[in-house]
Amino acid sequence: xxxxxxxxKNIRKSRSDxxxxxxxxxxxxxxxxxxxxxxxxxxxxxxxxSSNAAVQNFVKxxxxxxxxxxxxxxxxxIYANNFLIKRRKKEFGIYMLLGMSPSKVSRILLYxxxxxxxxxxxxxxxxxxVASQCLxxxxxxxxxxxxxxxxxxxxxxxxxxxxxxxxxxxxxxxxLNKRSVRKNKLIDLLTAAKKxxxxxxxxxxxxxxxxxxxxxxFIYVWIRIGFFGExxxxxxxxxxxxIGFVSTFMFFRSAGxxxxxxCSSCNSFYRRxxxxxxxxxxxxxxxxSSISMAVISLLLFLALLFFSxxxxxxxxxxxxxxxITPVDITMDLFSLSPEAFFEENGIPMDEWAxxxxxxxxxxxxxxxxxxxxxxxxxxxxxxxxxxxxxAMVGVMRLSDYNMxxxxxxxxxxxxxxxxxxFILDFDLLGEIVNRSLEEGNVLTVSGTELHPAYDHxxxxxxxxxxxxxxxxxxxxxxxxxxxxxxTLEVVSNFIAANxxxxxxxxxxxxxxxxxxxxxxxxxxxxxxxTSSISITVIIVFVVLYLGIVFVISSAAIIGLKxxxxxxxxxxxxxxxxxxxxxxxxxxxxxxxxxxSFFMFPLVIAILNTLAGVSFVKGFMSSIGxxxxxxxxxxxxxxxVLIYGGYFLTTYxxxxxxxxx
Amino acid sequence: xSVILEVQNAEKYYGNKGNISAALNDLSFTVSEGEFVGxxxxxxxxxxxxxxxxxxIDTLSAxxxxxxxxxIADLKGKELDRFRAECLGFIFQDxxxxxxxxxxxxxxxxxxxxxxxxxxIDDRIGDIAGLLGIEDVLxxxxxxxxxxxKQRVAAARAVVTDPELVLADEPTGALDSRSSKxxxxxxxxxxxxxxxxxxxxxxxxxxxxxxxxxxxxxDGQIFTEIVKEEKESRKDFFRxxxxxxxxxxxxxxxxx
Numbered sequence: 001x002x003x004x005x006x007x008x009k010n011i012r013k014s015r016s017d018x019x020x021x022x023x024x025x026x027x028x029x030x031x032x033x034x035x036x037x038x039x040x041x042x043x044x045x046x047x048x049x050s051s052n053a054a055v056q057n058f059v060k061x062x063x064x065x066x067x068x069x070x071x072x073x074x075x076x077x078i079y080a081n082n083f084l085i086k087r088r089k090k091e092f093g094i095y096m097l098l099g100m101s102p103s104k105v106s107r108i109l110l111y112x113x114x115x116x117x118x119x120x121x122x123x124x125x126x127x128x129x130v131a132s133q134c135l136x137x138x139x140x141x142x143x144x145x146x147x148x149x150x151x152x153x154x155x156x157x158x159x160x161x162x163x164x165x166x167x168x169x170x171x172x173x174x175x176l177n178k179r180s181v182r183k184n185k186l187i188d189l190l191t192a193a194k195k196x197x198x199x200x201x202x203x204x205x206x207x208x209x210x211x212x213x214x215x216x217x218f219i220y221v222w223i224r225i226g227f228f229g230e231x232x233x234x235x236x237x238x239x240x241x242x243i244g245f246v247s248t249f250m251f252f253r254s255a256g257x258x259x260x261x262x263c264s265s266c267n268s269f270y271r272r273x274x275x276x277x278x279x280x281x282x283x284x285x286x287x288x289s290s291i292s293m294a295v296i297s298l299l300l301f302l303a304l305l306f307f308s309x310x311x312x313x314x315x316x317x318x319x320x321x322x323x324i325t326p327v328d329i330t331m332d333l334f335s336l337s338p339e340a341f342f343e344e345n346g347i348p349m350d351e352w353a354x355x356x357x358x359x360x361x362x363x364x365x366x367x368x369x370x371x372x373x374x375x376x377x378x379x380x381x382x383x384x385x386x387x388x389x390x391a392m393v394g395v396m397r398l399s400d401y402n403m404x405x406x407x408x409x410x411x412x413x414x415x416x417x418x419x420x421x422f423i424l425d426f427d428l429l430g431e432i433v434n435r436s437l438e439e440g441n442v443l444t445v446s447g448t449e450l451h452p453a454y455d456h457x458x459x460x461x462x463x464x465x466x467x468x469x470x471x472x473x474x475x476x477x478x479x480x481x482x483x484x485x486x487t488l489e490v491v492s493n494f495i496a497a498n499x500x501x502x503x504x505x506x507x508x509x510x511x512x513x514x515x516x517x518x519x520x521x522x523x524x525x526x527x528x529x530t531s532s533i534s535i536t537v538i539i540v541f542v543v544l545y546l547g548i549v550f551v552i553s554s555a556a557i558i559g560l561k562x563x564x565x566x567x568x569x570x571x572x573x574x575x576x577x578x579x580x581x582x583x584x585x586x587x588x589x590x591x592x593x594x595x596s597f598f599m600f601p602l603v604i605a606i607l608n609t610l611a612g613v614s615f616v617k618g619f620m621s622s623i624g625x626x627x628x629x630x631x632x633x634x635x636x637x638x639x640v641l642i643y644g645g646y647f648l649t650t651y652x653x654x655x656x657x658x659x660x
Numbered sequence: 661x662s663v664i665l666e667v668q669n670a671e672k673y674y675g676n677k678g679n680i681s682a683a684l685n686d687l688s689f690t691v692s693e694g695e696f697v698g699x700x701x702x703x704x705x706x707x708x709x710x711x712x713x714x715x716x717i718d719t720l721s722a723x724x725x726x727x728x729x730x731x732i733a734d735l736k737g738k739e740l741d742r743f744r745a746e747c748l749g750f751i752f753q754d755x756x757x758x759x760x761x762x763x764x765x766x767x768x769x770x771x772x773x774x775x776x777x778x779x780x781i782d783d784r785i786g787d788i789a790g791l792l793g794i795e796d797v798l799x800x801x802x803x804x805x806x807x808x809x810k811q812r813v814a815a816a817r818a819v820v821t822d823p824e825l826v827l828a829d830e831p832t833g834a835l836d837s838r839s840s841k842x843x844x845x846x847x848x849x850x851x852x853x854x855x856x857x858x859x860x861x862x863x864x865x866x867x868x869x870x871x872x873x874x875x876x877x878x879d880g881q882i883f884t885e886i887v888k889e890e891k892e893s894r895k896d897f898f899r900x901x902x903x904x905x906x907x908x909x910x911x912x913x914x915x916x
Contacts, residue, residue: 580745
């Protein structure tokens with residue numbers, strides 16, 4: 001028989017062994033292609049508002065993450081392959097016993113690798129092409145975009161990257177297999193199957209103590225982070241992470257013994273049907289693989305955390321964009337007669353603005369950051385070393401400022417004739433200024449003493465900005481600026497406007513760009529949207545990419561462990577049949593075992609995530625992000641899809657192996 | 661004494677059209693309640709096939725196996741499982757203990773599978789362990805026991821449910837001579853004190869000498885049958901068995 005035929009037969013024969021391996025390869029190729037392709041697709045360009053730099057950034061970041069992903073997949077595939085080879089050592093031994101040369105055995109392995117590699121790449125890339133299109137549509141939906149110019153395309157770059165990466169992995173796999181055939185002595189190959197893992201007998205007394213300690217640690221960390229997360233110091237937070245990490249390992253190390261003890265001391269449960277058998281199988285399985293179970297649980301935890309926060313950032317951007325972009329354009333025009341300025345440049349206001357306001361901004365040496373900081377200047381210097389506290393802050397009259405409030409749809413400011421207010425949406429500086437305002441810092445303008453109208457800065461924007469880091473505006477009573485002794489001078493005009501039409505607006509900003517930043521500084525709704533979206537698209541995608549890869553890795557490792565355990569315990573199921581256990585009962589026992597192995601680390605990960613998310617939520621709502629619900633639902637959906645797929649494949653494989 | 665097992669004209673063929681070999685060839689016998697029957701024969705004589713067909717692991721090509729007048733071929737699905745759990749006990753050459761469970765749990769499983777009351781399980785295990793001398797190893801795992809202990813645990817698991825028929829397939833095959841002796845004495849005790857009906861397949865003359873009746877099988881047929889006399893010592897019975905096996909072997913030599 002030709003080597004190729006043998007290879008083909010081998011694969012067909014051990015289909016149930018190969019199922020998890022094959023499933024992982026296909027998923028790996030699909031995910032790898034999908035994420036690398038999506039950046040170069042038309043939809044993505046649209047998402048980034050045709051900004052080439054943003055798309056290139058995206059492709060670059062995804063490319064970097066892909067290197068890490070390729071390494072993870074490489075290790076995973078090698079692990080899965082080792083499992084298969086271990087299963088087949090005896091087969092290789094028999095080939096060699098029959099006089100086949102090691103090089104011929106290697107050739108069989110090469111053909112097998114080629115066949116598996118070829119099919120996984122073809123199927124994986126085909127699925128990847130479809131999936132990346134779907135992903136584009138999802139992105140479009142996520143960021144509310146027009147789908148009209150959607151078209152089907154295949155990314156050559158992603159294709160080449162995927163092929164190179166996976167062919168590389170397959171070559172490594174082949175070389176490792178070849179080595180394991182050549183290096184092993186015949187006797188080792190023939191008896192490999194008999195050397196199964198030795199049952200690790202756990203000291204149950206110790207396990208119970210360890211279990212109680214780790215459970216207590218978990219509860220402590222959950223409560224600490226979940227309910228009091230906001231007032232944690234950095235060290236406290238770090239301590240919580242370390243405690244959580246250590247107790248995860250301790251938990252999985254002791255859970256087997258503890259469960260065994262708990263279940264076997266409940267006679268009425270333990271001595272019913274196959275319960276004793278199922279419990280023993282589960283606890284001894286956990287006992288021999290506690291470290292990998294702990295790692296898997298942590299990976300799943302990271303994936304869940306990534307998903308739920310990643311999607312929430314997306315939600316945040318969409319809702320926040322509405323809040324911070326109340327008008328189409330705001331500008332700071334360094335010209336004292338705006339009408340004349342627009343006329344001169346051929347863009348009279350009535351040609352592009354539907355409605356607008358125009359407010360003079362004054363500046364003077366009386367109103368500086370330093371004056372507003374009062375006694376807290378030193379403190380501010382500590383935080384912002386580069387800042388120039390002598391910089392003058394723009395000043396507006398109260399009645400003018402309230403025009404902005406009206407246009408932006410916000411509540412008006414109220415203050416007495418001897419008061420002032422500071423509009424600042426730069427939180428870090430605001431905190432320090434707040435202290436000065438609380439103390440009633442007096443601002444003297446043109447000889448008039450003014451007191452703070454509020455004990456805090458007004459966290460609103462005047463010029464729209466994606467960063468929320470404006471230097472701010474001081475609002476003074478009209479009479480101060482109107483008085484003849486006023487030393488402040490009008491330096492520029494603030495203009496906020498809504499466009500007549502998108503085209504008119506684009507034409508106008510095009511001309512403003514030509515004039516340059518010396519004459520006018522402007523921000524538009526469109527530009528803020530673009531920059532916000534491209535950053536969040538990158539974050540969401542990286543998070544999704546890594547999260548999915550983590551889920552795949554964990555599920556594949558559990559699946560392979562279950563398969564190899566089933567091989568060892570196939571004889572157990574024969575014994576069960578002989579002592580009169582019915583088919584459905586045996587099926588149930590197997591199902592419960594596979595199910596509990598998949599669920600155990602996931603449940604711990606979910607509990608951890610709930611604690612983690614409630615912390616992240618506290619953190620996020622402190623910077624204005626809320627609504628995690630949708631993100632969690634979406635992430636659960638992805639989990640169920642991948643994890644569930646692995647679970648079913650594994651269960652089917654196990655069922656075939658134990659023969660029920 | 662009532663008949664427990666009745667094998668009528670059992671035939672079993674292997675292979676497909678044009679290439680058939682018979683493992684059992686028109687073989688009949690009965691086993692009565694409380695008997696200890698040994699089945700002997702050379703490798704390939706069909707003794708394991710016979711045991712498999714009686715134990716419902718395999719099916720006959722023709723003929724019937726009746727246990728308590730019930731044709732086991734008629735049993736399907738749940739009935740078959742129940743039958744295995746309640747009527748049969750198995751002892752295998754390689755023990756077939758579940759290595760993740762202690763001896764006690766292995767024995768208990770046979771009871772709990774039958775839906776036995778959890779409270780009574782420990783009492784019954786205590787009884788059988790006392791009889792077989794395995795009280796000391798009850799809380800050990802199989803890998804902590806010697807081969808003989810494992811096989812006695814397997815025997816305890818097979819008889820703890822008080823089955824109609826205990827089927828033993830080369831129970832001493834993997835044991836050294838001392839363990840073999842201890843195990844066979846245990847099986848003898850089960851037979852005499854608990855009145856267990858035992859059907860044992862073996863090719864070891866020494867083990868066979870503990871039985872009360874021995875069937876010799878050759879080429880799928882019963883070659884001869886010897887019964888232990890009322891007052892006959894085990895030593896004398898052993899000699900008679902040796903004589904028959906010599907004849908069996910001698911015949912083979914004649915053919916060659």
